[in-house]
Amino acid sequence: MMIESVKSILYNKSGSQIPGWLSIVGLLLACVYSFSAFIFKDIYSDYVESLFYFVVMLAFLWFGGRLRFSLYTWIAVVMVLISVISWILISIDHPEQARSRPSPGDLVDKLLFVPLALILGASRVRILLFWTCAMAALILMPWVLGGGYKEIMKGVDGVRVGLGTNPMRTGLMYGTMLVGLLVMLPFYVYKIKRVWMALPLLIFFAPLIAYSGFGVFASQTRAVFLALMVSFFVVVAIFCIYLLAKKPSTQDLNWSRLKVLLVFTSFSLFSLLYFFHVPLVSMYERFDNELKVLSESELKPDVIPETNFGLRVIYWNIGIESIKERPIAGWDRDGGRLLLEDDGYNNNTIHNLFLEAGVRYGIFAILMILMLFIFSYWLIVRAWRSGVMPPEIFIFSIVFIVFFLVSNMFSSNFFQDAGVYIFNIVMAGVMAYPIANYCSSK
Template structure:
């Protein structure tokens, strides 16, 4: 709540100074929802009541709802079929990146919780494993037809970090059970590898095309000639980041107000007219916050990330947050940090939806840990006094 208050104050300060410094560009009001919507998770966490079961249920329902939405909105099956035939599909979103991002977040959840879902009373159930693999395959397909390189990069890094942490924990827990650990590794890795190979073979042409498409941009970057970078997908991002840094340099502490990202795109003189007409954002959420609200806004977002991260670790260490949920939290943090470097997901409805659902589930466990640990401290002090 203190961070929410800080977000409201920072936005008000930035808007007030914008009205004073450049009134012709300032918004008619401070638009406090821009940062306040990052805190919707407070209501979600309260609703979940500290329950792991409730958290997994609402996350599962959210995933099922998203799957249904991909068929109910847009062109439904036709869009899926077009994606399978190599066309980039948005699955109901105007921008295909958002559908790909949602499937990426869902994939991390499926990987993290497949072991939990696949077991009944400690035993693996074949049909449950099959269902998990089918759902993972659907997510990989959705990610592939979305053709979003930032999501591919984010997932690669997130899964790598999570896999390394899982392996370390598994080795520490299974020092005297090498056979049990080996079976777990073989079953998990084999199933995931089969699905991954199948998707790679099916979408080999698409993957190769998207990865090689930006080679001219890479060449210019290597040469150091940034101004000559073509306005391709990655090129537009690099130019918008370059422009954002120029504007940040002028007002680094308090920013330009809530309209900052639009000002950068509309009033940077060296931007081509076509780019100004097509885009109104900077393809990087953290730069957008810095342009709009200065270093004060960035510190609020960083403080929120630190508080949730630290609380998640403490809740896990205190035995309140399950291992698989903590592992998902780590993977999601890496994924979310990466993808928002290339697209401002947190600033739009899809990102607000994902972030507040995930943070709500994590924070409800943090509050539960705070309650349990506070109760333990109280009982310890009471017993000593007694």
């Protein structure tokens, strides 16, 4: 039994010809990346990063099969060309704003999940191990990067804290963890043979859900709360579609397990609201004050207040005007920050994923990002219809992209280290089955 479990971890059913030694080394380095790339960034970049990229690119270029000639490769090539052209043109038109060299990694780093998914392969155990390493990193983050217990207690008392990083990034990362746990839990409870066996599973999940929920509350990031609410409605919609399409019998639904899940979910929700009501009330008061100020200004461009949301509206207007001025080439990597500084604002980004991409590299960068999402989710649906993708990972893939895109409508985390990290971590896992299916198909 133990031997079979070890084999399930080491064996990569990817549909490619990745040899056993590379599969093992790749999994090890993938887990090191998952655990250390964000919270131990300096150690990772000094000792692991070069070897990690060498191994994942070796797996992709030599053993990637038809994946090497997929749309992912062409997207990467176009992204490199876009960044180089943008740098050349900004060097000619505005040499004072140009960097010393082009920054293709600013776009291409969003594709790291592709070779990672190839290495993970169609193995639920390998995927969960990879995600568990990332979850362990998030659990340790307040103590490694932040103020530890003192900062956590500040968050409990209603002070907005980042637990080691910017609160917006904190909300995104812990929100992703919370969404993943809440999506996975019902499937695992549903699979157990006896209802009483759900107790140890719930005991394991409960503190993780509470911890990730605290991270979201402590960040007091309204965009993340909005993304979570939208994600909840998406889950409800998926469940309703399932009921209408499959019309399962009472026996199929297994009401005893549904009751356990309902009680646990209700208890978790009330516990989170009870223990973390102070930061929630603080965030609501900030939101209510901003709505009052914004309603008084009627969102007129010349009188928009410089509140949290008001600044975003101002940044978006600057971004739209900047894209109109240079729609093809953009303003290169530092474009958003420099344009905001020219208008007297001290911020690094436009606070919108697509506007940020357009400001930096023009409308073709927006098109490439859209193609990246569309092609990935075409492969996911294809794998689901082929019956090779576990339902919990399929549902998580849908809920995550809704959560990620909604939250990034009010931030540019997709162009920040935390956003790139969490995007590649999640997408590597959810794309492992679809990419394996793609490689094995003709």
